[in-house]
Amino acid sequence: MPLTDAKIRNLKTPETEKKISDGHGLYLLLKPAGGRLWRVAYRFGGKQKALALGQYPHVSLAEARQKRDAAKDLLAKGVDPSQQVKVDKAMAALASGNIFDVIADEFLAKVTRDGLAETTLMKKRWLLDLARPDLGRRPITAITASEILVALRKVEAQGNYETARRLRATIGQVFRYAIATARADNDPTFGLRGALTTPKVTHRVAITDWQRLAGLVRTIWEYEGALETRAALKLMALLYPRPGELRQANWEEFELDKGVWTIPATRTKMRKEHRKPLPVAAVDILRDLYKLTGTRDLAFPSISAPARPISENTLNAALRRMGFTKEEMTSHGFRATASTLLNESGKWNPDAIEAELGHVGADEVRRAYHRATYWEERVAMAAWWNSEILNLMR
The missing domain is CATH 3.30.160.390 (Integrase, DNA-binding domain)
Known part of the structure; x- marks a missing residue:
């Protein structure tokens, strides 16, 4: 009835x-x-x-x-009526700008305005491009954890476990941006944390004992390559910055008379300005380099393309020519070398070492404490490390 x-x-x-x-x-x-x-x-x-x-x-x-x-x-x-309902919702979302593609593009525009490094931006664009075929045209509120997992499994199937992990995190950033802009209520990636294969952790190779470091330092100081490359490798040993921070340095960042190098926030990993004390040997190296490249903005211009800095591959290739394999040392390995040996020396506060390395935690109070309290200790530590490096050549 x-x-x-x-x-x-x-x-x-x-x-x-x-x-x-x-x-x-x-x-x-x-x-x-x-x-x-x-x-x-x-x-x-x-x-x-x-x-x-x-x-x-x-x-x-x-x-x-x-x-x-x-x-x-x-x-x-x-026509399947249920499928048509989904199509209609997707079209409505497209018209209102609430599909994943649109929100992902807005997110990328925001982090670009926030000053995220171009290298990091390129990685985020690349990761989101992996997700777009499966999620791009879907309304953000209709995307489920299982749909996201399909996109992640495709990456995992190629053996790229670390990429899958980073893709999940980046998709999650898009969802949290959608929540912040009142276009989504939850982040479905949160429940997928335990669903992905954990990538095997591989530590960066580095020399972490004084005897082997002595051999490396002597080889670098005797190296007969381009002056820019020689200077960069010496400064990596003396200052242990991130390779990109040094390679892309502009002369205006260096206050040689004061012995200070100010790395702008746009180039630091933590997106915060980072000041490093310059010991005597580093200042001398930079003064010699200035005679060659001081008429340019870049302190380390590429020989083949002076408008661009030397590449990280340039530094690693020089290490290979010196006889150090990629399993022994890389340009980034100088950071692990300094961190290990400075901590093992027992002379310096571990927090001062972390501050000098530019490792900054999430605690803003602690961050300010690092900057305010440890500068004098970091100056002394830089001078001590300078002497130890030069003593290795004797």
Whole structure:
């Protein structure tokens, strides 16, 4: 028997779910909690399905019948009504700018304005491009954890476990941006933390004992390559910055008379300006280099393309020519070398060492404490390290 509004109003709430038919596939699903939900039962592609039409009385009996008839018309045309609903939602989201692609682009524009390093931006663009084929046209609020996992599994299937881990984190950043801009309510990547294969941790290679470091230092100071490369390697040994911080340095960053190098926030990993004390040997090296490149902005211009800095590969290739394999030493390894030996010396506060390395935690108070308290100790530490490095050549 077809339903009437009077019949629906008189229906009692069941103890378990109950279906009340109206005919032609339309029925009212009664929930124990009191909900009354319209559904249309149909078959498509040999499978039994149900299409949700809304809740009574927000959707009246007459409206439910109209929606049922519209669904039947789609079926007659060979279209799955449930799939059409998803398409309609996606089109509405596209029109309102709420699909993943649009929000991801907005997120990238924001972090660009925030001054994120170009190298980091390139990585984020590349990672999001991996996700776009699966998530790009989907409404941000409709994307489920299982959909994201499909995109992540494709990366994992190629053996790229670390890339999959970073992709999950970057997708999560897009969702949190959507939450912050009132276009999403949750971040489905949070529940996927334990779903991915944990990549094997490989520590950066570095020389971490004084005897082997002595051999490296003597070889660097005797190296006969380009002056820019020789100077950069010597300064890596003396100052142990991140290779990119040194390679891309401009002369305006150096105050040689004061013995200070100020690395701008745009080039530091923590996106905070980082000041480093320059010991005597470092100042001497920079003064000699200035005679060659001081007419340019870049302190370490590439020989083949002076408008660009020397590459990290230039430094690593020089180490290879000196006889140090990639399993023994890299340009980034100077940081691990200094960190290990400075800590082992027992002469310096570990927090001062971390501050000098530019390792800054999330605690803003602690960060300010590092800057304010450890500068004098870092100056003394730089002078001590300067003497130890030069003593290795004797």
